[in-house]
Amino acid sequence: MMRIGSGYDVHRFGTGDHVMLGGVRIPHARGVVAHSDGDVLLHALMDAMLGAAGAGDIGQHFPPGDPRYRGADSRDLVREVVRIVAGRGFALENCDLTLVAEVPRIAAHRDAICASIAAALGIERARVNLKATTAEGLGALGRSEGIAGQAIVLLREVDSA
Numbered sequence: 001m002m003r004i005g006s007g008y009d010v011h012r013f014g015t016g017d018h019v020m021l022g023g024v025r026i027p028h029a030r031g032v033v034a035h036s037d038g039d040v041l042l043h044a045l046m047d048a049m050l051g052a053a054g055a056g057d058i059g060q061h062f063p064p065g066d067p068r069y070r071g072a073d074s075r076d077l078v079r080e081v082v083r084i085v086a087g088r089g090f091a092l093e094n095c096d097l098t099l100v101a102e103v104p105r106i107a108a109h110r111d112a113i114c115a116s117i118a119a120a121l122g123i124e125r126a127r128v129n130l131k132a133t134t135a136e137g138l139g140a141l142g143r144s145e146g147i148a149g150q151a152i153v154l155l156r157e158v159d160s161a
């Protein structure tokens with residue numbers, strides 16, 4: 001059996017000198033406002049995985065008001081989501097991520113981001129795809145007020161449920 005899930009996350013820009021994307025630190029003139037590390041790619045990915053497994057969303061598993069998750073490294077949360085999904089009898093077949101951002105541009109970081117995501121998931125690099133697009137200047141994202149991430153995942157049922 002296969003199960004599909006989708007996730008979406010957005011964070012507004014704030015003070016700072018970098019953004020975290022897929023667990024990779026990308027130097028940038030601004031940071032993002034977030035309780036955790038504000039990694040929109042990993043947050044969208046986790047919501048997609050939880051959704052596909054019928055396990056709710058990251059807000060339920062990692063409440064934003066919980067001090068344990070303040071400044072959390074989202075890769076640690078991804079590892080926990082992998083455990084939650086495995087506990088329901090599923091493993092990730094593949095994931096397809098889209099970053100929507102005018103800035104920063106990530107072409108030079110794409111391979112590192114995919115490798116980082118695959119490592120956090122404990123899967124082969126070939127199962128992770130990352131795309132990037134701009135908002136063509138339209139709306140809040142187009143005005144560079146923040147960045148957004150979207151994820152689609154496919155889970156496959158595994159024997160060791």
Ligand code: MG
Pocket residue numbers: 009010011038039040043
């Ligand atoms: Mg988030």
